[in-house]
Amino acid sequence: MPKQIHLAAHFPGVNNTTVWSDPAAGSHIAFESFRHFAQTAERAKFDFLFLAEGLRLREQGGKIYDLDVVGRPDNVSILMAMAAVTERIGLAGTVNSTFNEPLDVARKLASLDHLSGGRAAWNVVTSWDEFTGENFRRGGYLPKDKRYLRAQEFLATAKTLWDAWDVDEVVADAASGRYLRHGDAGRFEVHSDQFDISGRFATPRSPQGHPVIIQAGDSEEGREFAAASADAIFTRHAELEAGKEFYADVKARLAKFGRRHEDLKILPAATFVLGDTEEEAAENARQVQYQQVGPQTAIAFAEQIWNRDLSDVDPDGPVPSFDPKTSDDVDSGAHISKGRASVRMYKDPVAIAHEWRELGEREGLSLREVVIRKNGRHTFVGTPQRVADTIDEFVQSDASDGFVLVPHVTPGGLDVFADQVVPLLQEKGSFRTEYEGTTLREHLGLKPSPTTVGPAEARA
Amino acid sequence: MTFHLAVALDGTGWHPASWREPGARADELLTAGFWVDQVREAEAGLADLVTFEDAFALPGSERPDRVQGRVDAVLTALRVGPVTSHIGLVPTVIATHTEPFHVSTQIATLDWVTSGRAGQRIKVSSDPAEYALFGRREPEDRESLFGEAADHVEVQRRLWDSWEDDAEIRDAATGRFIDREKLHYIDFEGTHFSVRGPSITPRPPQGQPVVTALAHVDTAYRLAARGADVVFVTPDGTGRDGPTGDAASILAEVRAAEGATDRTTPLHVFGDLLVFLDDTADAARERLRRLDAVDGTELRSDARILAGTAADVADVLASWQDAGLTGARLRPAVAAHDLPRITRELVPELQRRGLHRTAYHADTLRGLLGLEHPADRYATA
Secondary structure: OOOOOEEEEEOOOOOOOOOOOOOOOOOOOOHHHHHHHHHHHHHOOOOEEEEOOOOOOOEEOOEEOOOOOOOOOOHHHHHHHHHOOOOOOEEEEEEEOOOOOHHHHHHHHHHHHHHOOOOEEEEEEOOOOHHHHOOOOOOOOOOHHHHHHHHHHHHHHHHHHHOOOOOOOEEEEOOOOEEEOOOOOOEEEEEOOOOEEEEEOOOOOEOOEOOEEEEEOOOHHHHHHHHHHOOEEEEOOOOHHHHHHHHHHHHHHHHHHOOOHHHOEEEEEEOEEEOOOHHHHHHHHHHHHHHHOOHHHHHHHHHHHHOOOOOOOOOOOOOOOOOOOOOOOHHHOOOOEEOOHHHHHOOOHHHHHHHHHHHHHHHOOOHHHHHHHHHOOOOEEEOHHHHHHHHHHHHHOOOOOEEEEOOOOOOHHHHHHHHHHHHHHHHOOOOOOOOOOOOHHHHOOOOOOOOOOOHHHHHO | OOOEEEEEEOOOOOOOOHHHOOOOOHHHOOOHHHHHHHHHHHHHOOOOEEEEOOOOOOOOOOOOOOOOOOOOHHHHHHHHHHHOOOOEEEEEEEHHHOOHHHHHHHHHHHHHHOOOOEEEEEEOOOOHHHHHHHOOOOOOOHHHHHHHHHHHHHHHHHHHHOEOOOOEEEEOOOOEEEOHHHEOOOOEEOOOOEEOOOOOOOOOOOOOOEEEEEOOOHHHHHHHHHHOOEEEEOOOOEEOOEEOOOHHHHHHHHHHHHHOOOOOOOOEEEEEEEEEEOOOHHHHHHHHHHHHHHHOOOOOOOOEEEEEOHHHHHHHHHHHHHHOOOEEEEEEOOHHHHHHHHHHHHHHHHHHOOOOOOOOOOOOHHHHOOOOOOOOOOOOO
């Protein structure tokens, strides 16, 4: 049997990948959209659904950014509701370790796991900015070196809480009158740099023990964190050679943490555009790119690099001839764009501006066309057969263990992939035709979470 | 005039030995099916709403012969939402240890999922064990905790209004998804937190999901008067400070607390009652005695305990209505026994007396409670 592909469906998010102007685009907040999306992904036997989190609306130039979809539900809450209209598919959400407390998050995720019958997953992220902190008790201040420390301690603490209950602690035997094996079940204590907590965790061990842990991030710190403690890693490496390199690097780190090759799944994010012929797919892809980068969005993207108001620049004219303003560090809070993680990756805006200008001059492209070329690329474009072949090749050649697919239309954007590509992957024998297990850990081929010797055992 | 009916869900029931009764399903307490079935039963009885209890800490008694362990109440309501259709879902929220921003979007999401059936019961935490679980503050006096809870509700309410109902415009010509003039910073500054806004979640279908609180003393009546739509009170019950008084005297205290605020819509005042329902009052009392013997202690409750027939309970509710209360919240002693008795015996009795609806005539919880869709505080038009 060929290596098995793992697929996740990312509910279209609040960035320009999502085309809200498409005639088929529906509500981003009505539950019916979430039901449709979840049921499509489950019909196609996807491993899990994924929703990012929102803690503050993005701003540009001191105003709320209005060109993309704005507004979304609380992600763990909507995942819980989606559990009511599905039976097997996993439910993954991003939950921040900076603006939450471990007791609350561990309890929410254990509850999601209980009430979904073992389908919960948590993408652990850290936040950096005071901008987001303005909505929360703790405010924004957390020095950069403490962010990863807090994330690591946060996750370790959550695991301590989940392990505070033994698997067989709840007896519920009415005849003997024994509900618990130990009257003080759930006892724990954590004393670390970031947390000093103790008591009894109120939620007994959930079906998966530990919900599936996901980590995103390509940095050295991120790779180590994932290799040490995650079950899956989200990446941006959806190109074959870069993917192989990343895959080999991360998998090679597992051994030193006593983990097996298959204990960490590597899942790049990917988009797709299909057509009945290669030509039709290419034309569809071009149209989607123009929808994703309208004239106003092209200007907004340029402003994120130039770090200044470009409202008087013509998007259909050339790339601006002047250089970006580089005096404001992204972390300083003075940058024109706020609440947008991607801006942090523009490490050398002047070089990017030069690159854009050179591309525009060389190929006679307008600013908007350059933005499309730089930001609007789709991962998979082609006939269903071509896309299925490409995905399978990726996985079989160890460039990934599967993909997190992001459709560009809500809620029906996944339907065509479910109907046309999934059957071809199933024909190859590299994607399931039925769910074999009931928990997300089983779908992903992960070991059950370790049952450490809990405090109750230690006492006995 | 309508008299409203709420059911308070708490695991297998409000008697600590309820889990050992036939049909209790104590081994399913952490599963979705257990909660869905209970809420559907209450919905079959045309109740206005169900509440879900919650706490971060486990009971200090550490008794292995009692139920310990729970799942999050807000998530339980979210799991039940898509598979129920009319009943209001009111999970407990603990203001002291949660972020008002997170709670606001969670409740707004519940409202979106249920097309307008969301509420919450706001609660403060004074149990030192709960503070140790979070490790970031020391217990404060009651006045301060209630003040913080009132601020928590105020932040949630501002965040719900921070998007006007028609903020989403999808204007292809200008490329704008929203009209950002219809989104508003809330700029709340308080002693325990400051919140900038706007919400990440569009204004929920009800505009303002329903806020409730359980109150036994004047401090709590003032919190309810400041921020709630419904207050649960305990006529002829026992608060931490002693007897709570009868329905009329409590109502007078609540209305006095309201008088000190600028609210224009009167609070709903629901009386809480813990019920054992049987064919005869003797049978009900005998069941209470038997369960007390099983548990080894006498049942104690802040709410009045009534062991009797459906007619006995209906008599109490009728007297509460006469005293001016607008509804009752019933706490079934044994969910497997007393909840079906409420829906199948008490409800028909109340209907005969004109004290309960015979069908749902509204699609939202505010609608069931006779509350208008509120204007947005930030809207200028």
